[in-house]
Amino acid sequence: MRIILCGFGVVAQSFSELLESRTHDLYSKFGLRPRIVGVFDSKGCAYDETGLDLKKLNKIKKQSGTVRNYDKSIKQISGKEIIENFDADVLIETTASNYKDAEPGMSHIISAMKKKMHVISVNKGPLALAFPSLMELANYNQVMLRFSGTVGGGTPILDYAKNSLRGEKILSFQGILNGTTNYILTNMAEGMSFEDALNDAKSKGYVEADEALDLDGLDAAAKLVILANWIMGMKVTMPDIIKKGIRKVNTNDIKNAEKNGSAVKLIASCDKELTVSPVEIKINDPLCVNGTLNAISFTSEHSGTQTIIGRGAGGTETASSILRDLIDIRKEITKS
C-alpha cells in the first residue's frame, strides 16, 4: 500500500516509527505492507517510488529537522507536485489545523481525492470548514475519507459512536474535547489564576502555537463539527457552532461551581443546538475528568448514557489512530 505523507511533525514521525516497529506484525495480522513513497515538511521533501527507508527517514528528520536531507540527489519539488506526480493509494494529511482557509491541508486532500487516493486526515481544519462537501467529493470519487485521529487522539471516540453503538440511536452528546483548556480549568479549580494556569500549560507544551485555537474554543468546535456530521448525520460547518472560550472564566465562577458540587468545564454539546461553552458539571458525573483528559458522554435511546475517557492527544496515540484508519482502508479495498 503506497502512502504519501503530508507534513512530518510529531504525529507523522510517531506514525513512521510505528510502521517501522510493526512491519512484521502488520503484514502477518492484517496483510498490510505500507510503503511511504513521498513525504514533505515545510522545508522540503523525500520520495522513492519503491518506498522510503523509514529508519533512515526518522533518523534524518531527528538529526537535521527536515526530510529534505534524506536524499540530496533528488530534485526538490512541492507537496502539491508530489501529490500530482506520484501514484499512491492513500494520502495522510498531518499538516497543522487552521480555521481560516484550512490550507494547505484542504488542497492536499482535494487533489488526492480527485486522483482517486483514499485520504486519512488528522488535520481538523479542512473537515471543520467543509465536512459535507469533502464527504461528497469522496463519494463522487469513490474513495474513503477517514479521520479517527481528529477527535480523541488515540481514543476511538468516533469509531465507538459509529460502530460499537450501531443499531442504537444517539440522541445527544456532550464532551470535554480539548485537553489544554481542561488542564487550565483543573489548575484553576486548585487555586491558580487564569494567567498562571495558562503559563503553566504553556511551559508544559500543551498550548497550540496560536493559543486562540485552545482558549477560544476553536479546537473543541472543530471536533464538534466532525462529531455532528459523522455521528448525527448533520450537515454543518464551523460557523454553525455557537462558541465561547474560557478566557472570561474567573476565580469566582470556579468557586461558585464548587459550592454547587460542580466544576467549570469547557463543554462541546450537541443537543438542540451545537455549542462550545464553559459549563458547570457535577463532580460525580463521569464526564467530569481532570487534567489533560478528554471525555465524552453519549446519550442513546436504549442504552442510557455512556462515557468514554482517554488522553485526547499525543503523538503516539494519534499515530495509532492513523494506523487504525489504514487497516480499515486496507480491509475495505480487499473486500471489493
Next chain:
Amino acid sequence: MRIILCGFGVVAQSFSELLESRTHDLYSKFGLRPRIVGVFDSKGCAYDETGLDLKKLNKIKKQSGTVRNYDKSIKQISGKEIIENFDADVLIETTASNYKDAEPGMSHIISAMKKKMHVISVNKGPLALAFPSLMELANYNQVMLRFSGTVGGGTPILDYAKNSLRGEKILSFQGILNGTTNYILTNMAEGMSFEDALNDAKSKGYVEADEALDLDGLDAAAKLVILANWIMGMKVTMPDIIKKGIRKVNTNDIKNAEKNGSAVKLIASCDKELTVSPVEIKINDPLCVNGTLNAISFTSEHSGTQTIIGRGAGGTETASSILRDLIDIRKEITKS
C-alpha cells in the same frame, strides 16, 4: 430471520418489545426481518413457524406470567424439543446464569450449535464455565456465538475492546463489572453499614435471587472470564479466577481508603493474574465511578489508558445489545 428465544424474563421481554417497536426501521436500515418462531419460559412455550405475534406475546406474558397462554391449542413441549424440532437461524439464550453446571443454558446452546444455529447468549453461565470449548464448537459447526450483553449490559465494552481498538495491543485491563456490589460499596462510603447497604440494594431489586453471585464476586468473575477469552485470547474458565467478594469489607477499610484519597471498589483485573477483589482506587481515577455504574479501563500499547463508563445492566440496555448481535449476524450471513 427465524429466532428461538430461550427464557422470557425481563431482558427477553424488553427484546421482544424492542423488535415490536422497531419493525420498520430494522428492515429499512439493516434488512433485518426477525421472526420469533419459538419461545419458552419456566411454565410453558409458544411457537409458530410463521412467527409469533409479538404484541400478543408481550401482552399475554404481562397478563398471565407465562407464554404458555399465547395459544392454548398447541401442544406444550419442552425447550429442548423446540430447539430440536424447529428450524431457526438464531437461538437467543436468556435463562438465568448459574455457575455450577450452567444448565439449562449450556444444553440449549450446544444443541442449537449442533443444529447449525447461530447463538446469542446473555446467559453468562455457559461462557464462564466453558468459553474455550463453546467457541471451538461454534467454529466446528461454522456458526457465530455472540454475547455482547454479558458484559456491560447495553454498554458495548466487548465490542469497543475488540473492534474500536483494532490494530492496538491491549496490555491489561481492570473494571468495576458488577453494579450491585458497587452500589453497596458506594452506600458504605457514605456511612452505611454493610448490612444496611445490602438491605437497601435488595429493596431496590438490585441483588440477584442468589446473593452470592453478587457478593462473592461470581458475577464479576464470569464477566472477567468472558473478557479474558474474547479480548486477550486467553483460554480460561471460572476456576482460573482468583476471587474474593465484598462480604468482609468493613467500615474501617472504607475509612482507610478515604484517608488515602481513595474508595474501595470490587475490581476485576486482568494483568499478570486474573483476580476479582476489593481494591482501593483513587477518587480521581476515571475508573472510580459510583452507584450502580460499571466502568472498565483498558491499557493499550500505543493509546494509553481508556475508560468506558455506563449502566451495566437493565432490561432495555441488555436487549439493545442482543439487537446489535443480531444485526452483526445478519451482516455476516449476507456477506458469505
